[in-house]
Amino acid sequence: MLTYQLQELTVRHPGAAQQAALHSLNLSIAQGEQIALIGPSGAGKTTLLATLALAQQPASGSLQAFGVTPWQLSHSERHRLRAQLFLAPQTPPLPPRQRVVTAVLAARLPQWSLWRALASLFKPADPEAAWQALSRFNLGDKLYSRVDRLSGGERQRCALARLLLSPAQALLVDEPLSALDPALSSLTLNTLRDEARQRNATLICSLHQVELALAHFPRIVALRDGRIAFDLPREQVTPAMIATLYQGEVPAAPAAEIAIDPLAVIPGAGACL
Numbered sequence: 001m002l003t004y005q006l007q008e009l010t011v012r013h014p015g016a017a018q019q020a021a022l023h024s025l026n027l028s029i030a031q032g033e034q035i036a037l038i039g040p041s042g043a044g045k046t047t048l049l050a051t052l053a054l055a056q057q058p059a060s061g062s063l064q065a066f067g068v069t070p071w072q073l074s075h076s077e078r079h080r081l082r083a084q085l086f087l088a089p090q091t092p093p094l095p096p097r098q099r100v101v102t103a104v105l106a107a108r109l110p111q112w113s114l115w116r117a118l119a120s121l122f123k124p125a126d127p128e129a130a131w132q133a134l135s136r137f138n139l140g141d142k143l144y145s146r147v148d149r150l151s152g153g154e155r156q157r158c159a160l161a162r163l164l165l166s167p168a169q170a171l172l173v174d175e176p177l178s179a180l181d182p183a184l185s186s187l188t189l190n191t192l193r194d195e196a197r198q199r200n201a202t203l204i205c206s207l208h209q210v211e212l213a214l215a216h217f218p219r220i221v222a223l224r225d226g227r228i229a230f231d232l233p234r235e236q237v238t239p240a241m242i243a244t245l246y247q248g249e250v251p252a253a254p255a256a257e258i259a260i261d262p263l264a265v266i267p268g269a270g271a272c273l
């Protein structure tokens, strides 16, 4: 079963009508796949994730999600389909004065009645579940903190804890590591991958850290200038391809790390999925 099928998909941002952010993409993604999206700044990674989350309507081409064509559905049918998708944006829009427990439990709002949702604002309905989700990102001690007292990295992990509580079957994560140190980066990617594997969800994660993309993800989709530069199993990604992808850009990873054989930094290469 396919989670996504894109054919000749072109996406333009409102106000940038002349310039497409994504040009004629063709992509098939099977249920349960784990994919890293890489590419230089402005390549189109966020736009692709927003399009897959049905937050951005394509200008042309076709997009199927879970076998249906979302933009041909009624508004309410598309809303129901969105419950199967979870987008964790780069900068999570968490209400600043809210407590972490409430912000995390908000992931369950679509499943709750209005009455239960309102009641949970005053007395969190299932703080134990929120604590467990936060603990998997090493953040259990922040359960009752206010969101605006969290650091940037803690906010990001708080948003990812929401993902664990959502029932989504496609997990779309935009640069989850930008504010995290190396140990937390690995913990975060491992937690996301374990969760996706356990529920057989599809995981698509954009990353600036090429070495972590190669170390954690079996399939690498590289974007440049809104086009797919390559779409390969990580074993087939060469240092030359990475160098070409980031040519003319300041790479996120130091040149020394990019210039080495990617397989050399992959613990148990080929063992994923």
Ligand SMILES: Nc1ncnc2c1ncn2[C@@H]1O[C@H](COP(=O)(O)OP(=O)(O)OP(=O)(O)O)[C@@H](O)[C@H]1O
Binding pocket: 013, 014, 015, 016, 021, 039, 040, 041, 042, 043, 044, 045, 046, 047, 048
């Ligand atoms: N809201 C917007 N309005 C107009 N153009 C936009 C908008 N958002 C992004 N773009 C443009 O679309 C293209 C793709 O941007 P996108 O944010 O998807 O790239 P990215 O690969 O995620 O970049 P980064 O790694 O810097 O986050 C860029 O040329 C960008 O300038």
